[in-house]
Amino acid sequence: MxxxxxxxxxxxxxxxxxxxxxxxxxxxxxxxxxxxxxxxxxxxxxxxxxxxxxxILECSTCFNLGATDPCGICTDGARDRTAICVVEAPLDVIALEKLGSYRGLYHVLHGSFSPMDGILEDDLRIADLVRRVRAGGINEVIVATNATVEGEATANLVRTRLQSFDGVRATRLAQGLPIGSDIEYADDYTLTRALQNRTRL
Ligand SMILES: [Zn+2]
Structure with missing residues (x-):
């Protein structure tokens, strides 16, 4: 045709x-x-x-998308530089930023661990996250991947990779996000609660 x-x-x-x-x-x-x-x-x-x-540039530190590299969040001196929130996609950063309650840094993985779909660890920015944590100064890594099978698998993978760092607490958004849901579409109330009640990973 x-x-x-x-x-x-x-x-x-x-x-x-x-x-x-x-x-x-x-x-x-x-x-x-x-x-x-x-x-x-x-x-x-x-x-x-x-x-x-x-x-549109990808920030070479947190891999979020923006007009500059490093991005505005990474260069914002008023932010808490001891916490990194790990998300799957740039839209998740926007969802969390809208809440206004999180003042730490971010790390965008650009996907979730899903071997069935051919997305393996090396396709995600996990090694870059480990490098950031190894550089020091980080007390907490909040894993805010989606409440899906892939998001959970990704959270477990991140936890495993961060296990050897003493003094770095890995936490996960509290359950309460509906199972199978994307952070991007969660309502502000649910997301705020999930962030506040995050649990040790
Ligand atoms: Zn950045």
């Missing part, structure tokens, strides 16, 4: 089709929809995509 279409249309359909959750039908619909839009709409989309790649 795409072979019968003019090349720019098939390329657009192919590109949309590579996005998560977009099947061939939706990819076609998006391409034809954009074709009918004014040029400004297409240009704004194209620019937003390119800016995403050009202007």
């Amino acid at each position: 795409p072979a019968l279409l003019p090349d720019p249309i098939s390329r657009a359909i192919e590109s949309f089709g590579r996005l998560p959750g977009i099947g061939p039908k939706t990819a076609q619909r998006l391409a034809f929809h954009l074709l009918r839009q004014p040029r400004e709409v297409a240009e704004a989309l194209a620019r937003a995509v390119v800016d995403l790649k050009d202007q």
